[in-house]
Amino acid sequence: MTGLRIELRRSTALWAGLVVLVSGTGMLALITSETARWTGNSTSALLELRLPLAYVWALVVGLAVFQGMRDSRAGVTELFAATSRPGWVRLGTLASAVAGVVAVATAVLCAGMVAKVALGGGFISLGFIPLMVTVVLALASSVLLGLAVGRLLPHPLTVPVALVATFMVATTAGRALEAESPDDEISRLALLTPVLDPPGSDLLTTSTSVDLGQILWFTGLGVTAFLLLVARTHLGRLTALVPAGLAAALALSIMPVKYSDVLVTDSIGSRPVCEGEVCVSQVHAGSLPAVAAAGRDALAKLAVLPDAPTGVREDTSAMAHLVAPQRSRQIIYVPSQGHLRVLKMTPDQIRLELLAGGGVATCSGPNSFNTYEGVVRYVTAGYFNGELAPLASEPLMWNNSRLRGEIDDAWQQFRRQSPQDQLKSVAQARQMLLECQDSERVLDVLRATR
Template sequence: MVFRIELRRTIAPWAGLALVVVALGFLFLLSGPWWKVPAPWTGNTTTTALWLRFLLVFLWPIAVGAGAIQGMRDSRSGMVELLSTTSRPGRHRALRLAGAVGALSALGVVVVFAVGLAEVLGHGGFVSASFLPVLFVGLLAVMAGSWIGLAIGRLLPHPLTAPALAVLTMAVSVLAWTSLEGSAAVSYSRFGLLTPVLGEPRGMLTTTATSVDLGQVMWFAGLAATGFLLLAANSARARVLGLLPAVAGAAIALPVFPASADGLLAADSIAEKLCDGPICVSRAHEDRLAALAGPGREALAMLARLPGAPTRIEERTSPTPLADPPPRDPGVVYLDFQLNDDLLTADASALRAAVLSGAGLPACVRPSYGDLSDLGGRMIAAAYFTGELKQLPEYDGGWFRQESGRLDQAWQKFRALPADVQFARIVALRHVLLTCQGDPLDTLVPGALR
């Protein structure tokens, strides 16, 4: 009964509703990266949870600010002195107040995830248990944020406290997000993980690393305990002691957090690979294994003529790097079904061309850059084995169609070369793409773009 009264008297329902409206407004009204490859939020429940954690850069300040508004209730109503004379311990009232605000704020996050789960099921996505720790940490963080807001609002009952606290939380969250995103402007810092914000997911086959989950659980549990103790404290000594859980949580969490941004993510359960001999794809794309088996073996047989030729074809399951070229291995041809969704519908001829492109090696630039030299060099390398210059199952932008004539001229010049010269230049191209040093197209046809 008392808890229901608190729900009616507090800002809790409005705080939860604000989280739902803001989150769903971002997800459905804005054409953000959450709808696009390589990590659509409808592709996997873990990816849905990761995008929700990303949105906490906006949602966490709302939870903290709403808590601060509610924390000033007693001061605004002039009841502080009256309540201090009652025999009931302050922790009893604090428990009901914190429970109402924290529960409704967390419920708002659960509602948003439930909508995401429906979207995943409606779009034929994957449901894996890996979303549980990602979502749990987010819920714990929202509850801890609302409790800290309650405590600060009670201790500093000024009209500017709530907006100032929300703005400060937003600024810290954005800075933490920039740090975890791998931005050149802000280097990675473990302190960024003291907020619940995560960088944008860069693939639908990844989840948070165990060290991240464990460290954040310890930190946000300590932060929540500090928020509750400060809310219930009636003396200066109690308030000082109330800071200890947050200090202990940070002391435990910081050494546990990964030392570099490369350790933030780990493979999701659907990234487990299924193989047909030397050809492997993730469980998420197992329907592509049968389609790839035949043309993949044909392509490997063609590439076998090269020194140090690749002997395997594997789907790339690691997150797509933000700035650096993707990792490469001379013995493995990597296909990225996440970044290049054209491969999901490619026929046998296109799949074979994808394996042969770059003589079995990937691009050294991100696809969005639209680099004609990189694309042209890899296309001609594939045509060297098939005898036909054709567009690869990627880069379907209009810019390529405008340059196809120049590539066709470069291909004709390459075909006119003696067979031994062609072979030597293909070998040289593999070295260029392995080291990402040099011009791919100029290696095959010097001066082709001049």
């Protein structure tokens, strides 16, 4: 313990821990807005930490490399080699000090984010623990690797090269893990880094195969790094590579290839919380009263349709932030992921969103715009509402004079029909939306032009 206290005072251990806390907190403050999703779920909070980790990771590795060069800079390498005390004991104490402080600082940073979620009234579950273990292992093993590199390559350029190389690996891995479709293939090698671009959803987490693979890899990397740090012979250094090689092979064998297998639905946070026939996820349980009131009203108005929907559910599917919302004849799905924040709307706004399309969501994917589809949503919502009203999800169409004109024209054509024909048109349009038929044809049905 005496040696450990000495290393804590004389090494960069405390500085490395401070870098983790200060830089991690600072980067999170820079990228976090008032509408950030991660503050509502502890699992999402730990995923959000993966974004600034690219910078923190590089800084920590740079400090570790600098610390590993200490004996060489002081010119005492041969002196320590000649002492009777085993070298692995002294180097092990140094490694324990630096890696231990970084691990503790990382755990404190993770705990702080979870505490922020809890203090803000967010949802807390044990699902964040595998994510925290992965981050802690990643930084601790990287510190050990940095110490080993600094000791083996004591050159003035080693520190800047290691820092820049780590940052480049992190940014390259982040880009390799980006996806625009659930079927996009990602790089398994990129999953061997702790970096991950957080999804636009607070209902997702990494899959079990990703968690196990990363924990296995970072554990093997840490063992190899420590053996490299204390090895004195070329044979010993070659042998030290075995744990990392085996861990990498095993990790890559279980890592997924498709993006849809990297991120999965948070099974705990997405459990339904219901009020009658209306359900939302546990993460969004605070929105249930507003959604329930709007949902019951919408279901009552939609009851005039043949084979009308009987329930309202939040869409908690894993890839909802990348694909078109779910559609069902019996269930109205409430989109809550991506940029559309339906659960944050007022009850009246939610009711209009549920009525639009006759209770059927759009066929367009997130961040896409279809004029015909938008007009259909306005006209169908207006039919059940009794008059046209702005849809919070389509403010551009309502506020744009040209698009507003198209809505008004379609509404006037629709209103010229008899009440029986209006109901028949809406029912037919709903059926076409369920089948994702061409939106222009759906609009023609509402306008009675075909």
